Amino acid sequence: MLTTRSWPGETRRRLTEALQRPAAQQPGWADPGAADDVREALERLPPLVLPAEVDRLRSRLADAARGRAFVLQGGDCAETFAANTADHVGANVGALRAMARALEQDGGRPVVTLGRIAGQYAKPRSQPVDVLGLPVFRGDIVNGPEPDPAGRAADPRRMLRAYTHALAALNLIRAGHGGPGAEVFTSHEALLLDYERGLLRLAAGDGTGRGGETGGLYALSAHFLWIGERTRQLDGAHVALAALLANPVGVKIGPGTDPELAVAYAERLNPGREPGRLTFISRMGAGAVREKLPAVVERVTAAGHPVVWSCDPMHGNTREAPSGYKTRRVTDIEDEVRGFFEVHRELGTHPGGLHIELTGDAVTECLDEPGGIDDTALAGRYETHCDPRLNGDQALRLAGAVAALTRT
Numbered sequence: 001m002l003t004t005r006s007w008p009g010e011t012r013r014r015l016t017e018a019l020q021r022p023a024a025q026q027p028g029w030a031d032p033g034a035a036d037d038v039r040e041a042l043e044r045l046p047p048l049v050l051p052a053e054v055d056r057l058r059s060r061l062a063d064a065a066r067g068r069a070f071v072l073q074g075g076d077c078a079e080t081f082a083a084n085t086a087d088h089v090g091a092n093v094g095a096l097r098a099m100a101r102a103l104e105q106d107g108g109r110p111v112v113t114l115g116r117i118a119g120q121y122a123k124p125r126s127q128p129v130d131v132l133g134l135p136v137f138r139g140d141i142v143n144g145p146e147p148d149p150a151g152r153a154a155d156p157r158r159m160l161r162a163y164t165h166a167l168a169a170l171n172l173i174r175a176g177h178g179g180p181g182a183e184v185f186t187s188h189e190a191l192l193l194d195y196e197r198g199l200l201r202l203a204a205g206d207g208t209g210r211g212g213e214t215g216g217l218y219a220l221s222a223h224f225l226w227i228g229e230r231t232r233q234l235d236g237a238h239v240a241l242a243a244l245l246a247n248p249v250g251v252k253i254g255p256g257t258d259p260e261l262a263v264a265y266a267e268r269l270n271p272g273r274e275p276g277r278l279t280f281i282s283r284m285g286a287g288a289v290r291e292k293l294p295a296v297v298e299r300v301t302a303a304g305h306p307v308v309w310s311c312d313p314m315h316g317n318t319r320e321a322p323s324g325y326k327t328r329r330v331t332d333i334e335d336e337v338r339g340f341f342e343v344h345r346e347l348g349t350h351p352g353g354l355h356i357e358l359t360g361d362a363v364t365e366c367l368d369e370p371g372g373i374d375d376t377a378l379a380g381r382y383e384t385h386c387d388p389r390l391n392g393d394q395a396l397r398l399a400g401a402v403a404a405l406t407r408t
């Protein structure tokens with residue numbers, strides 16, 4: 001695998017062109033020179049995953065695009081360094097694997113399991129400052145969650161800590177921590193361009209399994225990367241970088257997504273129309289999914305683009321509870337999933353995946369009257385550093401509901 005310095009000039013030119021484009025949601029590093037040093041250090045380190053694994057995931061996602069598999073993607077909204085313990089990683093992987101088993105056994109299709117794990121350290125935010133007037137927490141890879149001005153400064157050395165934490169989490173996952181089951185691939189939002197750039201590798205495609213079958217430019221920070229709702233500008237740096245990669249990639253699409261724009265993403269990110277390369281993760285909200293999703297699915301299908309259609313029923317359903325906590329109602333989450341299935345059944349397309357924020361820990365972050373979590377109960381174990389997650393019980397209940405929908 002070739003690191004940046006030994007790449008052919010053409011590859012370097014295309015990458016430079018992509019990264020010169022406007023990039024939303026990047027931190028203003030206190031010391032930009034230090035960010036370059038860290039990126040160069042990352043370039044010299046071993047990659048976190050290997051091209052052959054990425055290729056294997058891509059071919060499993062191709063099954064999902066063809067209607068023969070279901071993709072389960074989930075984990076913390078924001079992983080943190082402090083919570084990167086064996087217990088927490090085991091609980092999250094265990095919850096995912098339990099969901100995968102339920103979906104596979106009761107839903108009747110093979111499940112491709114993807115963790116939001118081992119790298120989900122960067123967060124896009126809706127405001128640059130928090131209620132105290134401090135720079136907002138952008139994830140442990142950028143700054144610290146504690147409300148003190150020094151800790152909130154964007155520190156590029158945190159990217160090296162993120163690499164180390166991701167490596168440790170991966171080590172546990174590869175060792176089978178969290179219980180037996182299916183292979184768990186890793187994923188995160190491809191948000192922080194300096195970090196992603198440091199883990200790009202050019203693989204020769206030597207067919208040995210190490211270099212990947214076809215070769216190409218791989219983002220080896222994770223097997224799968226997605227572009228978030230806030231950074232999916234068609235001519236922006238995130239889309240341009242994703243277009244250069246051999247990895248399977250996803251794009252989050254919210255209720256404001258014009259169907260023509262969805263086709264444009266597909267043209268840009270998957271011009272070869274390869275099943276498995278592109279996943280659209282819709283996050284419309286329970287109130288909008290039945291109205292907004294059909295036109296997008298229809299136009300993309302009519303244009304002949306094979307994509308995995310996945311449903312994120314979390315991010316369109318965020319609200320503030322009367323107590324002030326950022327929360328989501330489990331009933332809204334279930335309703336968006338039902339709406340997603342209804343749309344695909346109506347159109348004859350494959351509802352191919354579920355993308356959720358969850359933890360195996362017994363947190364109380366989502367409002368769930370049937371499960372005994374009302375507004376006053378949210379304070380009990382509200383531990384997330386960003387968005388509210390389903391706990392293990394809620395996630396398993398959702399898996400049961402999705403399996404029933406998959407069967408029908």
Ligand SMILES: O=C[C@H](O)[C@H](O)COP(=O)(O)O
Pocket residue numbers: 077123124125126127315386387
């Ligand atoms: O997952 C992330 C959140 O939805 C995103 O960071 C926005 O959150 P905020 O409105 O708290 O900034």
Ligand SMILES: C=C(OP(=O)(O)O)C(=O)O
Pocket residue numbers: 077124189227228229230252283315387
């Ligand atoms: C920020 C996220 O989602 P979105 O980009 O869909 O808002 C997320 O997945 O945590």
Ligand SMILES: [Mn+2]
Pocket residue numbers: 077078315357386387
């Ligand atoms: Mn989130």
